[in-house]
Amino acid sequence: MQKPKFIYILIPALLFFFIYYAYAYNLPKRFLFNKENALQEWQEKIFKNKVLYVVETTQEGGYLSARSEKACSGLLYKISFNTKKSPMMSWYWKVKEFPEKNISAKKEDGWIEKDDYAARVYVVFPSWNFMNIKSIEYIWDESIPEETIMTSPYFNNIKLIVIESGRENMDQWVFEKRNIYEDYRKAFGRAPSSVGAIALMTDTDNTLSTAEASYKDIQVGYRDE
Amino acid sequence: MNKKNKRKMIFANKIHREIFLLILMASLLPSLIITFSLYYLIFGVTATQFAFPEAIAYNIIPAARKVRMILLASFPTSILLILTLAYKITHRIIGPFDRIIRELDECIEGKKERHIRVRKTDKFWPLVDKINKLLDKCKK
Numbered sequence: 001m002q003k004p005k006f007i008y009i010l011i012p013a014l015l016f017f018f019i020y021y022a023y024a025y026n027l028p029k030r031f032l033f034n035k036e037n038a039l040q041e042w043q044e045k046i047f048k049n050k051v052l053y054v055v056e057t058t059q060e061g062g063y064l065s066a067r068s069e070k071a072c073s074g075l076l077y078k079i080s081f082n083t084k085k086s087p088m089m090s091w092y093w094k095v096k097e098f099p100e101k102n103i104s105a106k107k108e109d110g111w112i113e114k115d116d117y118a119a120r121v122y123v124v125f126p127s128w129n130f131m132n133i134k135s136i137e138y139i140w141d142e143s144i145p146e147e148t149i150m151t152s153p154y155f156n157n158i159k160l161i162v163i164e165s166g167r168e169n170m171d172q173w174v175f176e177k178r179n180i181y182e183d184y185r186k187a188f189g190r191a192p193s194s195v196g197a198i199a200l201m202t203d204t205d206n207t208l209s210t211a212e213a214s215y216k217d218i219q220v221g222y223r224d225e
Numbered sequence: 226m227n228k229k230n231k232r233k234m235i236f237a238n239k240i241h242r243e244i245f246l247l248i249l250m251a252s253l254l255p256s257l258i259i260t261f262s263l264y265y266l267i268f269g270v271t272a273t274q275f276a277f278p279e280a281i282a283y284n285i286i287p288a289a290r291k292v293r294m295i296l297l298a299s300f301p302t303s304i305l306l307i308l309t310l311a312y313k314i315t316h317r318i319i320g321p322f323d324r325i326i327r328e329l330d331e332c333i334e335g336k337k338e339r340h341i342r343v344r345k346t347d348k349f350w351p352l353v354d355k356i357n358k359l360l361d362k363c364k365k
Contacts, residue, residue, distance in 0.1 A: 043276070124277075130285065130286075131286060133278050133281060154283050155278055155286070158278045158279060201277075
């Protein structure tokens with residue numbers, strides 16, 4: 001008996017829909033850090049000494065505290081989503097201590113020596129060619145004005161967006177809500193590919209100082225209603 | 226000089242051209258596949274492990290650029306070297322082939338009575354030597 005021809009179209013189409021819905025099934029993803037084992041699903045990447053990331057559970061809800069002493073390590077969570085369909089990301093963060101960026105050293109040293117931030121939230125856009133990997137980093141800096149978009153001293157494909165500046169809101173929870181799609185377009189001048197991971201980092205390896213920050217209630221991959 | 230004659234000057238005959246093409250493909254294709262696979266395996270997998278773009282930019286990209294420079298410099302040079310050697314060797318094998326055929330044709334047509342001549346360094350010399358002995362035997 002001859003097989004009907006439409007089966008050759010139906011099977012790949014069904015496969016495509018299954019993959020597509022499996023891909024978008026976990027969205028939006030929310031990280032509450034309200035359980036002791038909340039970091040189990042995050043990967044820690046250590047680059048220079050270890051930043052102390054601890055989940056603190058309280059009655060009001062949990063949070064992730066980060067304390068860096070001349071260290072650089074980050075937490076990464078692999079998640080794939082289309083930023084055009086689910087462009088939003090939000091979180092709360094709090095800075096207790098900024099890295100010491102000596103003003104006099106600023107003129108003498110290069111930018112890499114100053115590339116430390118109390119709190120960073122990464123959105124990573126991977127590529128099959130690793131040289132095309134791109135990322136935007138939302139940072140809270142002590143002195144750079146808000147909404148400044150900078151290129152990383154390490155790599156042109158990394159754009160740093162200052163979304164909180166100064167000590168005014170220091171030691172209190174600040175809510176951030178960003179449209180990843182629009183921020184990427186502003187930073188790179190074109191539409192983004194799919195997100196491959198998000199990451200958090202508090203680092204002080206370049207300034208050889210200390211910084212402390214906390215993060216809570218991170219939500220990614222949703223549409224602003 | 227027309228295009229056909231020009232091609233004839235580079236390659237002695239069709240077999241010469243085909244063998245040369247085979248050597249070209251045999252040297253180019255596997256080396257390209259291996260280079261690409263190793264490049265991807267080493268750098269791609271390491272980049273996935275590093276995950277953070279700064280770490281990739283700081284640790285992997287400079288090394289990958291260096292490797293790419295070395296590849297860009299050495300790959301065409303080595304391929305050119307292989308092809309030059311291949312051309313010279315195949316020319317020495319295939320070059321006399323046409324002459325043997327031509328001279329054999331002349332022998333068959335009875336235009337030629339003397340021996341077929343090739344250089345002793347030619348790869349076909351043992352074969353031609355045997356043919357000449359056979360021709361001598363036939364004359365008797």
